[in-house]
Amino acid sequence: QSALTQPASVSGSPGQSVTISCTGTSSDVGGYNYVSWYQQHPGKAPKLMIYDVSKRPSGVSNRFSGSKSGNTASLTISGLQAEDEADYYCSSYPSSSTLIWVFGGGTKLTVL
C-alpha cells in the first residue's frame, strides 16, 4: 500500500493562508470520507486536527479546515500564526477490502 502524496514543504507569512494537498487513489482518499489530518510539533505525538475530511475535533481552531475533490484532500490553515509551524500528515481510514491505514509522507509548514 503506497503512502499518500503530500508536498514536502509549504510556507506562508503570519496572517496568510496556506493549503496542503494529499493525493491518494480511489481505493483510499477518493473512495471514502474518512480522511484525517494531524499536526506534529518536534518531539511530540501527532495531534488530530481534522477528521471525516472536513470536521474539526473539539478544541481545534476554526482556522483549520479540510476539503476533498476526487482523489485529493486538502488542509487549509488561515490566519497563519507562529504556533502553526509544524509537520502535517494526512491519513485515510482503511478500505473495507484492505483494512490498511495509510499516511501521507508529511509536509513541513514554515511560518516566515
Place this chain on the structure above:
Amino acid sequence: QVQLQESGPGLVKPSETLSLTCTVSGVSISSSYWSWIRQPPGKGLEWVGDIYHSGTTNYNPSLKSRVTISVDTSKNQFSLNLSSVTAADTAVYYCATEGTYAGAFDIWGQGTMVTVSS
C-alpha cells in the same frame, strides 16, 4: 480521560525481537481497535498494525512477516513484537486508537524511541 502509555526496551540488537507494550487507562480495551504506528528519525508516520479486543489483527503488508500484535484484556494492555529487526526499524513507536472520532486517531501515547544497534 483515556490515556495510552508505551513501555519497553529502548535498545534492541540486530536480528533480535523488539517488544513493546501499550497500557490503556480510562477505558476498557474491549471497546475499540488499537494500533501501533512508528516514525523513523526525521521521517513520516507508518502504520504498523492493529488489533481488536477479540484478537483479530491487521498488519501493514510491508511488515506482516515479522509483526505480531496481541492483547491482554485482563491487564488492559496490547503488545507489539517485531522480529529480526535491523537498523531500519529504529523509530519512535506510538500506540494510538480511535476514541471520540471514528475513522481517525485522536488518542496517542507519548511514543517510545527504540534504537536497533549492537
